Amino acid sequence: MPQLLNLNNELLTAIAGHLSIDDLKTFSIVCHKFAMIAHDDSVWREMLYNNFGITYKLPEETWKSMYARKHEDPTNNRMCPHVCRLTRPALEPYVRKYQQVLNWLPKNLNCTTCGQNQHHAGVCMYMWQGNTRLRCRDCAYKFHTTFNDRRGILFRLPRLQLFCFACSRQLGETRGDSSEAHFVHGILKTLTHDSEIGQESLRQKEQCLRERELYATDADRASVLESDPHYYFVDRMWLTTWFLRTCDGDIGKGPIPNHTLAGPDDKLNPDARPRGNFAGGISIVTPYLWKYLVDTYGLSGNVYTSDDIKGPEYCELRQSIADWRLN
Ligand SMILES: [Zn+2]
Ligand SMILES: [Zn+2]
Structure with a gap:
């Protein structure tokens, strides 16, 4: 015991990091010095590495809370060692x-x-x-x-x-x-x-990840219809291609070809329908995503919103949106 007490804190932390959680409790009641070691966050960094091979955490969190989260992910579904x-x-x-x-x-x-x-x-x-x-x-x-x-x-x-x-x-x-x-x-x-090219690739990758999240929250979801009664129509083939490209680590290609949605008089084609990947198919997006897409990729054709489908000729289109069963 006296020999152990002579070790410096760094070595004691390394040793404590190999203990089980129960043994760590016992260790902490031996003496004041051991209690300090056992209650220091560094011991959890050691345990995280010894038990799971992980050396990272978010900057703003403690090693202890990272350890607790990793403990719930033993099969590495979310945190690769x-x-x-x-x-x-x-x-x-x-x-x-x-x-x-x-x-x-x-x-x-x-x-x-x-x-x-x-x-x-x-x-x-x-x-x-x-x-x-x-x-x-x-x-x-x-x-x-x-x-x-x-x-x-x-x-x-x-x-x-x-x-x-x-x-x-x-x-x-x-x-x-x-x-x-x-x-x-x-x-x-x-x-x-x-390198310039490398940094540009990284910016593009970050844009990709952001856009993928935007697709998940702001396009073809029930929440798009519910949270704001005002929504926008986008050519569905373009939107689907845009999303698939982001999944492959690439950004989309503009402009958004909304002219495919035009009917007589340049109004929204009353025969336009959601679902399916056919020309003239429509997707719905929030005002936020619409503005982002137009700013980022440009627009060819008209802007069509939920305000454009109030007339009697859009009765079936309104019904098919209601029947869409978005979740
Ligand atoms: Zn892995
Ligand atoms: Zn090969």
């Missing part, structure tokens, strides 16, 4: 390679394993122990599964996407925890820091 290997020193070779590849001609963006050109699919690296080979996703996956203990992260360069094969999901995006997103953002900032 494997990405924690990507510390700054571990990222260095990838930063260098990323900068080089940005300047390559499309014809040279080939998978070095199968030889296929990856300009359109997006060339990848499997970030593992400094390995910087360019690969396609399939070859990276084969490389990943060759050994059971490989826990690398797939980096899709042009879209700045990180994918964990072990957790089988995109990291730092919709399905992940906000702490993971914060950590992933730091990695992407490091990777892109030294």
